[in-house]
Amino acid sequence: MPVIEIQRVPGEPKERVQVSDGTIFYDWLCAQSLHDDVDIVINGRKLNEVDELGFPLQSSHNIQIFDQPKSVISDILSPIFKVVSKVFSFLTPKQSASVADSNTKESPNNRLTGQTNVARTYQARPDIFGQVRAYPDLIQQSMFEYINNLKQVTEWMNFGIGKFTVENVRYSESTLGSLAGASYQIYQPGENIPVIYEGFEFDDVDGQELPGPNESADIPIESATANTVVAGVFSGGQISMQIVKQAEFDYFYGLSFPHAVTLVINVSYNTASGPVTTDITVNANLIDAAITNNGSPTTPIDYYTFYFSDLSGSDAETTPSEATINNTTFILNDNQPLVVGPFFAPVDGDQLWVHLNAQLGKKDYANTGIRIWKVDEANNQIPGTMQYFQSGFSAAPKTDNYYLTYKITPAAGRGRYALQFDRLENSNDHSILKLEEIHSVRIRINESHPDDTLVKVSVRATEQATGSRERKYNALITRHTISYSLGTRTVDYTLRRSRSFADAVAHEWLVIGKQPESTIDLYELYSIANSLPNPNLGYFDYTFDDEDISLGSRIETICNVARVIAYWDDGVMTFARDERKEFPSAVFNRANIIADEYKITYDMTMPGGYDGVEVEYVSPTTNKKTYIRYRVTNTGIIEQTAQNPLKVSLSGCRNEYQARDRALLEVNRLFQSRMKMTMKTLADGEYISPGEMIVVADTYDTNQQAGYIVARNENNFDTSEQITFSGDMYVRVTDSLGNSTAKIIAYPRSDTKFGFIAAIPNINLNIFDGYNVQSPSRYVIATTEEMESMRWRVTDKKPNADGTYSITCDEYFDSKIDYNV
Template sequence: MPLIEVQRVPGLPRQHVSVDAGVNFFSWLVDSGVHSDVHILMNGKQLCDDDELSFNLNEHDHVIIYDHPKGGDLIKTLLNPLEHLNPIKFTQKVFSSLRNQGASGGYPGQAKTSPNTSLKQQTNIARNGEARPDNYGQVRAYPDLIQESCFEYVNNIKKVTEWMNFGLGSYDVSSELSGPNESGDFPSQSAATTNGVTGEFAGDQARVSIFKDSAFDYFYDLTKPHSVSFIVNLTYNTVNGPVTRNVTIYADLINTTTTGDPSAYVYNFYFNNLGGSDLAGVPADATINPVYFQINDNQTLAVGPSFAPVPAEGIWVHLNAQLGSGDYARTTITWWKVDDDNVIIPGTTEAINVGLDNNGENSDNKYGTYKIYPAAGYGRYAVQLVRTNNSNSTSILKVESIQMVRQRFNVAYPNDTIVAVTITATENASSQRERKYNALITRKTISYDAVTRQINYNLQPSRRFSDAILHCWIVISGLPASQIDIAGLYAIQASLPDQRLGYFDYTFDDEDVSIGERIQNICDAARVICYWDDGLLSFVRDEKRDFPSTVFNTRNMTADQYALSYDMTLPGGYDSVEIQYRNPSLISRLMFATKSLAILLLPGGE
């Protein structure tokens, strides 16, 4: 049968323990009550820190354990009751058995996470030393800054350029609504002729006439106005002489008429809102030559469809337009209800045409929010936007965002404090800034009546560390009040010469912080030490004493050959004493005559 001998005090007989063969040594050691700082001899060989302790004992194994603690603690014990004599060591302790919360990724700023996957850091930042994003599918991406901001002065105006990285691979970047004139695709409809072309420019408008051609019937019958582009051959004078060339003009087809007799019908096409880079430098009196005319209906560019991730009963579309004086931007918003596979539900399609106008004398940014509540009711929707008029350098329309809105009524959050803030935003901020709203708040906690010795569960504003501990222990963690020395805790609170010495103002924002660490942090604010005393969480304040006193037992005594000593002196301090006992027989009587011995040192005493 395996034999285990435990020597707890030098010079005293060893304790003999008999166990069955096959018992796991580490499992027995954990439940044996020995300290964590022990020396183990296995069949005459001392075990080192790297040796495996989880092994099964054999029939003839002989184990000797020298349980002479040098500053350790019981295995699986939470805190040394006299740890307060070494505050440095105390701050390294944790309530390991109360660590019952999962990890949350650490404190803000320490987690290596892209803003794409964070609700707390959705901004453009430089993530030095971290992996580039590897995006798949459709995500709302916040590109990473990859260099310092670059700026230059152009026409006495500072221009700032930011270089940012969306991630690995290639992506289709969208959110701007392009005009029909900006399509790079082949025109959806086109017609051209050289027969009887005439025309003129007048008052920012143009007219082009041709002999009737069935190829142009599509444009003749269009609902107007309609955004198109057309090509004509122009001749105009320059300082170097006359120039003749084809130019492409983007415009709105506003009217079509027919003139002449039936044998020689003429189609007349009228345009306004003329634009395009080819018009730069072309004078208003340019001549349209009767050699060529082509008109195109480019396939309009759409943003979307964007599929809502969650069901809702409202759709809010936010638009932003950069418009010159007298310019406007129009878009058609179309939405339809979809099922779980993003397939349209028949009969749910609706559309509206909205836009922004600038009637001022100067260029300006215009903003608009369009609130849509579909007739199909609550559900997931797809939203698509199509610009219906041409864009140019002074008419740019952007989609700021599309939000699915769910209205909730009579909803309460009894465990949280929620605040709503509405402000008027600055349109042209002088610098970039983050949201930094703040308020001075005071936590409401439970408390304790030292007179009636009853817990007051009515929540009241409090800054006292004792209330914070009690609330954290009972309300937050749900632990029983019988496991904490409430009377002793509030006795310390009442003894403070100034109640401000017991204020605890702090924020726990990491789920990794266990209840033990929280209690420890609260105690540190008031120079209070917490420790376990026979299954009861107890407290003592680190402060000046009228008489030095301590508690002696095997947990705080160290072995030095045949001497037991207990160090009461803090590092670099001279306000304590050191006691040494040299008689093992005396030690035996002192240690086992009582569970603990309190020794009061008086001047001149022994």
């Protein structure tokens, strides 16, 4: 049976689905809950748009499907999604520059400069956490209509995945309500949307002027003559003319049909007074043209055949239907310079919205006839779908510009339509009628979208824009997330507004990533969050906008802003904060270290040659990049720009308190943590993790003495190694679980050098007996200065194939839990 692998979210394990042999792949694919945009790889080859999907599955097929969150909502947008900015002319007399960025990966929420609303087609929908100033993504073309001579523009936009509290809706820096006729409506996930008008502009319509009948000096615009006719048929109110193919008629063959023409032909018919042979002129619509040949395999002769309907004119009315068309004359004239169009819809729709503009003097009027017909994929007319409408402007009360939107509901139902226009009265310099735009409109009724928060914005247009502007709708939004109860140790799936980094981690891991609860240590995560002395230290305000960022990288980004390290521990994502540790997590000495890979390095200057730090964050007031800078001098740390700063971009930080805390941490680390250490440990290395503080006795330093406990009698301890006391000495001892005590002052014993006296708490000790206990409790003993130098912070841990662990550490220093205190 063939196996199909599906990956729905980056970083998430792939689903493996077994399918029966012979199943049609396309039928199976349509039954899955997948997005419109997927990558399909079959036997190592990625399929493209022309590959056939309707094949039977076999055991030899190796199929992988990559289904990622995209920026468009498939059931709102047509797959034929075009971004056309000229409908936004109420803000700019020129095309909007934002269209050039329509395929950008980066959300305007993160860009911070030149923020606009853009259609990020085929990119990840925004996944926002915390509170951000959001510029929602456009999800369909701008729609407009004229109501009472005023242009009303409607935008549909997507804030992102999830539920949000939406506040302070603005256009650029101005409250949206300050714009005339402006309004907005927020639709939360699952909320019913009564109606959506989804419009698609006709690409070839852009303010064409409709000429009046008086502008007919250029008729005919094109003419062609054939002196020999192969065959002509006059029957059923239609005419067909076949001629030998010649270049003069190529123009007519390439026209869009139907097209208004006149034709001159020679006919013969009988009358009471005798036979008549004469040339007649017929007004008609050219409805089709075809190329055929005489079938000769060696010297084929090509023919043009033209078909005409809607015959009119005095000659057409007086010529009897039994007239014979002679083979002497055929003249074809393009008689349609005064007819504008046809224009063809880019996609199928339920309605056609025709937008007209007239420049009229007082008591002038302007009207147009509108002929529509349904077309197939090749733009050929579908018989029986032709309709005729009239629309326009009655006598103008004053000299002015006038606008209207005429909405047509075709009788033939949803489909692609062609439209043709002809003005019904003469034009002049104070009576000008223009076709401004046409929309093919799909009407969507009572829709809801379970995963996204949408916004509908309507605003009144500026008739004569004086400057070039772009869409800059934005709002202050706060994400609603799940949470976790430390008391009951259960996940609370009720959605509430939150800026907590811990809530962001839980929501991203469990809801977005769909990972099991057993794969994340939420108790430790929320214990860290609850221990923070100020809530500002735990805020995370950021937009994930790139589907290529894995789930693990997203968790790392969220945790970084709160000085938290995320790491895997036996298949579970767990956490530790970069802050002062009361007790070391483990003690290492020569008994559990492989000495030949033990190495300590020391920077004589500050690491990297840095003399300060520069932390970049987002100002909540200006929504722009802001910097906090510190410099290390001979007199201490001062708030000043450094010559060579360590630059830290704090993604997800929108408050100065949190940014200043990070800046002070990093600047203190520069001169308080200059040593690095690498070592290889035995199996004991399994029990330590990044971020923890450990004690390591320097194998080559005689004043850092270590060994294991042989026996205890109250406060008297027997040791495996001889101890040499020098000044005030302190000791740390591990219990039966490997946990270390605090440093406790130690005294020499008068009865032996293999021991010490110390007021160690009554802890359980492991005393080696060779049978039940083979890993004894350890000790390290040194002076205060040497004891402090034995403390290290674990930065990395890698298991080795032989059961050992490679550990990387930097010099530990007591980093404050909150530098702002």
